[in-house]
Amino acid sequence: xxxxxxxxxxxxxxxxxxxxxxxxxxxxxxxxxxxxxxxxxxxxxxxxxxxxxxxxxxxxxxxxxxxxxxxxxxxxxxxxxxxxxxxxxxxxxxxxxxxxxxxxxxxxxxxxxxxxxxxxxxxxxxxxxxxxxxxxxxxxxxxxxxxxxxxxxxxxxxxxxxxxxxxxxxxxxxxxxxxxxxxxxxxxxxxxxxxxxxxxxxxxxxxxxxxxxxxxxxxxxxxxxxxxxxxxxxxxxxxxxxxxxxxxxxxxxxxxxxxxxxxxxxxxxxxxxxxxxxxxxxxxxxxxxxxxxxxxxxxxxxxxxxxxxxxxxxxxxxxxxxxxxxxxxxxxxxxxxxxxxxxxxxxxxxxxxxxxxxxxxxxxxxxxxxxxxxxxxxx
Amino acid sequence: xxxxxxxxxxxxxxxxxxxxxxxxxxxxxxxxxxxxxxxxxxxxxxxxxxxxxxxxxxxxxxxxxxxxxxxxxxxxxxxxxxxxxxxxxxxxxxxxxxxxxxxxxxxxxxxxxxxxxxxxxxxxxxxxxxxxxxxxxxxxxxxxxxxxxxxxxxxxxxxxxxxxxxxxxxxxxxxxxxxxxxxxxxxxxxxxxxxxxxxxxxxxxxxxxxxxxxxxxxxxxxxxxxxxxxxxxxxxxxxxxxxxxxxxxxxxxxxxxxxxxxxxxxxxxxxxxxxxxxxxxxxxxxxxxxxxxxxxxxxxxxxxxxxxxxxxxxxxxxxxxxxxxxxxxxxxxxxxxxxxxxxxxxxxxxxxxxxxxxxxxxxxxxxxxxxxxxxxxxx
Numbered sequence: 001x002x003x004x005x006x007x008x009x010x011x012x013x014x015x016x017x018x019x020x021x022x023x024x025x026x027x028x029x030x031x032x033x034x035x036x037x038x039x040x041x042x043x044x045x046x047x048x049x050x051x052x053x054x055x056x057x058x059x060x061x062x063x064x065x066x067x068x069x070x071x072x073x074x075x076x077x078x079x080x081x082x083x084x085x086x087x088x089x090x091x092x093x094x095x096x097x098x099x100x101x102x103x104x105x106x107x108x109x110x111x112x113x114x115x116x117x118x119x120x121x122x123x124x125x126x127x128x129x130x131x132x133x134x135x136x137x138x139x140x141x142x143x144x145x146x147x148x149x150x151x152x153x154x155x156x157x158x159x160x161x162x163x164x165x166x167x168x169x170x171x172x173x174x175x176x177x178x179x180x181x182x183x184x185x186x187x188x189x190x191x192x193x194x195x196x197x198x199x200x201x202x203x204x205x206x207x208x209x210x211x212x213x214x215x216x217x218x219x220x221x222x223x224x225x226x227x228x229x230x231x232x233x234x235x236x237x238x239x240x241x242x243x244x245x246x247x248x249x250x251x252x253x254x255x256x257x258x259x260x261x262x263x264x265x266x267x268x269x270x271x272x273x274x275x276x277x278x279x280x281x282x283x284x285x286x287x288x289x290x291x292x293x294x295x296x297x298x299x300x301x302x303x304x305x306x307x308x309x310x311x312x313x314x315x316x317x318x319x320x321x322x323x324x325x326x327x328x329x330x331x332x333x334x335x336x337x338x339x340x341x342x343x344x345x346x347x348x349x350x351x352x353x354x355x356x357x358x359x360x361x362x363x364x365x366x367x368x369x370x371x372x373x374x375x376x377x378x379x
Numbered sequence: 380x381x382x383x384x385x386x387x388x389x390x391x392x393x394x395x396x397x398x399x400x401x402x403x404x405x406x407x408x409x410x411x412x413x414x415x416x417x418x419x420x421x422x423x424x425x426x427x428x429x430x431x432x433x434x435x436x437x438x439x440x441x442x443x444x445x446x447x448x449x450x451x452x453x454x455x456x457x458x459x460x461x462x463x464x465x466x467x468x469x470x471x472x473x474x475x476x477x478x479x480x481x482x483x484x485x486x487x488x489x490x491x492x493x494x495x496x497x498x499x500x501x502x503x504x505x506x507x508x509x510x511x512x513x514x515x516x517x518x519x520x521x522x523x524x525x526x527x528x529x530x531x532x533x534x535x536x537x538x539x540x541x542x543x544x545x546x547x548x549x550x551x552x553x554x555x556x557x558x559x560x561x562x563x564x565x566x567x568x569x570x571x572x573x574x575x576x577x578x579x580x581x582x583x584x585x586x587x588x589x590x591x592x593x594x595x596x597x598x599x600x601x602x603x604x605x606x607x608x609x610x611x612x613x614x615x616x617x618x619x620x621x622x623x624x625x626x627x628x629x630x631x632x633x634x635x636x637x638x639x640x641x642x643x644x645x646x647x648x649x650x651x652x653x654x655x656x657x658x659x660x661x662x663x664x665x666x667x668x669x670x671x672x673x674x675x676x677x678x679x680x681x682x683x684x685x686x687x688x689x690x691x692x693x694x695x696x697x698x699x700x701x702x703x704x705x706x707x708x709x710x711x712x713x714x715x716x717x718x719x720x721x722x723x724x725x726x727x728x729x730x731x732x733x734x735x736x737x738x739x740x741x742x743x744x745x746x747x748x749x750x751x752x753x754x755x756x757x758x
Binding site: 010011012013044066067068086087088089090091092095111112114115118140141142145148150175264265266267268269271272276278281282283285286287288316317318319321334335336347348351352353354377378379 | 445466469474494497520527648657662667715727731732733
């Protein structure tokens, strides 16, 4: 039986509200178009060709991915300009070449001189590469830390001077924007992000090395940046769905949450004021990022709950423990009734599922399943 | 190119050491056989028919699963006596019936009177069910809390008296054994577990209701229990692989870790004494259970590391941040070199992968890929 409404779905299941998705996509698309900045959405969140196509509408089609499996999947889906945003290692160059020979401009990232040399080496037989140099704008993940930018010019020269290798530009991800929770705080991180990549690009240009693309990223900085001067593209990702973490840091409003996990109530435990649902650690993920600003969200909050603070307070593999400070009205949530859980971190939660069941809250209250979108997982 | 050794594998990848797996399986199998207790392994950890078949060798073939997808997969793999160990809801009874009509004794679990009535109702047309009543032996997850056992006799009577429905027995999972870290502490939980299910079975029998199966579970209690009197079967799960959490609570030794994640070093960051690997939140999971007793393990420790305390101290989606208190010897871990990460919680980490790459440390140092086993994920 093909499920007609979410009431027909086996639980747990991943539910995507298309009406909210559309609004989220349009908000970011409009904002960056008005800012004169190209949008290179990071499709590591959606991992869906259908959603990827919607995300690039009105833009030039460039995208970002986080795995080679995504690169192959989106290439097959017709995407031509793909940035693989995780530092490349020499053993992965053969897979990159395989896609590039098919006409896909799969671009790679490094911040390391030995890797730059390995890329130059791999290009000797005529294969081409397009390389970004990664800059650490303060997040302390990958990249050459700004303002020191140690080794920037040496790495750039190896890439610039290697036949068949193009220095595409510089890129950064201001992941520290996730630890701010005010527009001013995020805007300050966005300005750090801007200065780091624009500064790196200027340093290259001052040395006679061209740096066409200056690429920033992160949903919070894309939403709250007050100055894009010098930035040519942005790579936000989680904005397509949003999640509790984005809500609490102020990147979105509660009405902008597009993704939820549908679960069944499987047990009542009034002696400890809890109930169990069949969405646990695998269905929700054990990501607790949203607890940084709202400790009581646990592993996700209950949508349309009879109590304001109902949340998944603990998880085992297939059990979610739902609690509240107030007495749970068990009569409203009988065994077998369904709840939806807002995830802490949409990118991680979605990765447990191979498809989205799509509803549309603008048309029928979001009950009917209007579509399903597949997604790619793994590596 | 078919990978011949783990050096040929794309990273991240899930590596299973068959030599250690065999020893883990044999240890539990021998222990329970000697105790005169049936082994009903919980295959939610391995989710692999191949491993499931090894696990039941010398036993009668009964198994436990945590999802209906697993039930279907193991049924197709030839398993006939399957306990679906998560509280059933009425909407899932049709899927249960579908397998039972194929001759699979898929048994279900409840602790709820309304559900017991729904099962009795669903059996009216001639479909049969085999039902366990779940007991809470102190873990505070599902089950009727012992010693009160509220509603036990009413639920049992509904099941016992319904035509076509069999009361298979009582079951519990002593999840609180995971929060002990000494053999004595775990043995005390095991004794609580035993008393709860044996006590529930006696209460049923005293009321003239037969209770053939008395089912306990959890790897720690199966390993450290000092008295199985009255228990007829045990349902350990994670013992097949073990993990850092099991090591720290004392269920296994470091040499008993069978599962690891193979990752590539993708960046060097000497200014903060870190390196990055390409195994992050999705490849390792964000489970931090093992931090309860060893806070410095982060999201997993590095196997065969040049420094004793090297661990994945932070994760983003595809980046693992490796740190240490001592200066990292970058020369020993060049970009592109491979490390293996011991996971905190094998059940959750394995769920990101669709296969195990199998090595055998008894024969060639564990480098050659001697087999691959598939696994089922999702619901």
